[in-house]
Amino acid sequence: MRFDHTTLPNGLTVLAESNPAAATAALGFFVKTGSRDESPEASGVSHFLEHMMFKGTGRRTTAQVNRQFDEIGADYNAATTEETTVYYASVLSEHLPKLIDLMADIMQPALREEDFSTEKSVILEEIALYEDQPRFRVYDTLMSLYFGSHPLGNVILGTPRTIAAMTTGQMMEYFRRRYSPSNIVLAAAGKVDFAWLSESAHRLCGHWSGQQTAPRVAQVPAGASGRQILHDARLAREHVGFMSPAPSAQDDDRFAAQVLSAIVGDDTGSMLYYDLVETAMVDEISLGHAAMDGAGVFMTFLSADPRKAKAAVEATGNTIRRFMHDGPTDSQLTAARNKIATGITLKGELPMGRLADIAGDWVYRNDYMPLEDQIARLLAVDCDDVRQVAARYDPASAAMLALGPLENL
Template identity: 30%
Template sequence: MSRAQRSSFPAARRGVGQSGAVRHATGTQPGRAGSGRAVTRTLSDDPLGGTVRRTVLPSGLRVLTEAIPAMRSVSFGIWVAVGSRDETGPQAGAAHFLEHLLFKGTHKRGALEISSAIEAVGGETNAFTTKEYTCYYARVLDEDLPLAIDVMCDLVADSVLEAADVETERGVILEEIAMHDDEPGDEVHDLFARAVYGDHPLGRLISGTEETVTPMTRRQIHSFYRRRYTAPQIVIAAAGNLDHATVVKLVRQALRGTPLDTDPATPAPHRPATPAVRTRPAATLVEPKESEQAHVILGCPGIDRLDERRFALGVLNNVLGGGMSSRLFQEIREQRGLAYSVYSYASQYADSGLFAVYAGCAPGKVDEVLALTRAELARVAAEGISEAELARGKGMSKGSFVLGLEDTGSRMSRLAKGELLYGDLMPVDELLTRVDAVTLADVNALAAELLSRPMSLAVVGPFGEHDFSA
């Protein structure tokens, strides 16, 4: 399994929104989950992609596919609307722990059978956990899709969670946490989330800590599994050379008789109930660590993923620190040689977001790097960006999005995130139109508001007593 993820996709790569999807009934009348029948709709016939269809099963589980006949592979994913923000304090790390355990065996297959079944046909399988969802996926040749569906549905729906496996994976996860602590470039991002969100679940480590993972019992994990992994919370997505009706049929067969094959008591919420994010004072957190390089992140609360300004934010992010031609890269690396890596990024959640600048530099250069970063953010907040920068930022947003759809895995992810996180799928052409519609006034208004907010700071490096407030 992959390491726990921070879920920091750039805003410009999120090709989805609240409206604009093309919806046409195909063979059925509109219905709802739990009505005893599946409801299928065509969401789009995209000129830059294939035909996208969506079926809601009677259980409330949703299946989306994009048929791309020119491909010889298929990416298949099971996405669950459960992440680390859905845990209580004592449960911290449960979602990630569970991600590991589901690969350890079901009533039909052992751990070796799960991995060897996919590898025997040249496929690959993995999983990752974020703050708001968990994903299990496989990529196989088109002819091996039935096998991938059967294996992946089996492990997500019918894992046994043996007590011995819990102990084995506990050791693996504790090693993963220790490894993370040895990588300050990763650690600083988690430290920054804590600086902004404090004790809120969005501020906690996705993997949990040694203090929460060590005492976690098999019973606690199993309870989390059965309460959270329900059909209305799950989206299955597939992209590649496939037939939608066949995928739906295979999914229903694979889930027959499992806990995911029952009618829901209530429809799926757009987002499971979790504590609301509250504004807190800006904070500075420093993690002393003997290292050759210092890692710093300066930033503030951003906007949530449904905010209509997300397209303007994508442009602003590109101009400030989205590439080698960005203001921060040119100022800090190209002109002054103060850092090897410097960039800005935006993370967006259901009800909150982050905007931040990262830099890795020699410890003795931290003060200068921070001063230049603060000055550039203040300059853009006060003066805005130019027309030339607007055009370049929009071009970067459109290009990165379209180029990011060149493989079945990214297309599968787009389907799932559109459904799971936004409740809709924005056609590619409409997304490009929305980016084109961003005006200089839009970006400058957002910059004036966003970049004037109090800034939090996270620092990992060889520092004891040091004043970072200047």
């Protein structure tokens, strides 16, 4: 493996982890913008713009974009989060020249009014679809409850009102402001020659311009606590979410937080799994760690029969408090570290898996961490590290939101 990076004169970062033994290559544009960076009146513009990037350019129609991805056998997609918007694809390495030409082109979208109007209807249908999925409703509402007026509480999809009222002018202004080359990372992994990648980036992206991207709101307030019950008689199950502070993406404690999450709340083989799923108290339960820019949260989700929901909430708190009192055992620590290390290694065997990691490291920390170093940092976590993270962040003191047929919990 070899890592290289450079910055073009216009500010675009180009980086690659090259593996000559690979048969495929993965390529992605990682834009450091998401719902966290939106104004209230433009809520949902990041995700809406992600859709519009595939709707044609000055050189290609929508049909040509889709057909050319298919012609080279690309496995491609895009995703929007609170903090990033990512466009990515993997191909056989011989198709990289066509792939980078296509992907660089869609990063300069036409934003045609007729496409905008059609896609607006698609987004509104997507919002309605997610409204029918309790897990997403709990997540969105809990984020808003926990982060309050901070932009991390913004809903990624936006609302029917903001999407219906959105104009191409708003989207173009957002694109110029947030899609500046200095706010984008072009990353590649697998069988890729960095000299070729750098030359291609100069040729295809070197002319890009844009406004200087303003610094993100760095100050993240302490998350809210308390409980909120959302009554929905249409639902057959009670869906409950908990949220509490956790290490950020820049915090070295993120490794210990991963281990803590696996011990307490992995969806199989964890304390919560044995205490609540194996005893038929809940259908499912998990506790995970989400590391963000300057912030982080532990998130717990469960689904239960309404008749068992109150007992499930109490049992969840009891399990977390027992862990905080007793700490992890050596066997729990070993099992959790090995489970995470296995997952990281399996993911890292594919260029697409490494693409996400190397780009994420650069977006959040301006750093490169080889796979073996990532695993070594994880395996170095000991019981004291996990205890200290639990004591520092206290996952037992969490905000709670319940959605379902119960009016009280």
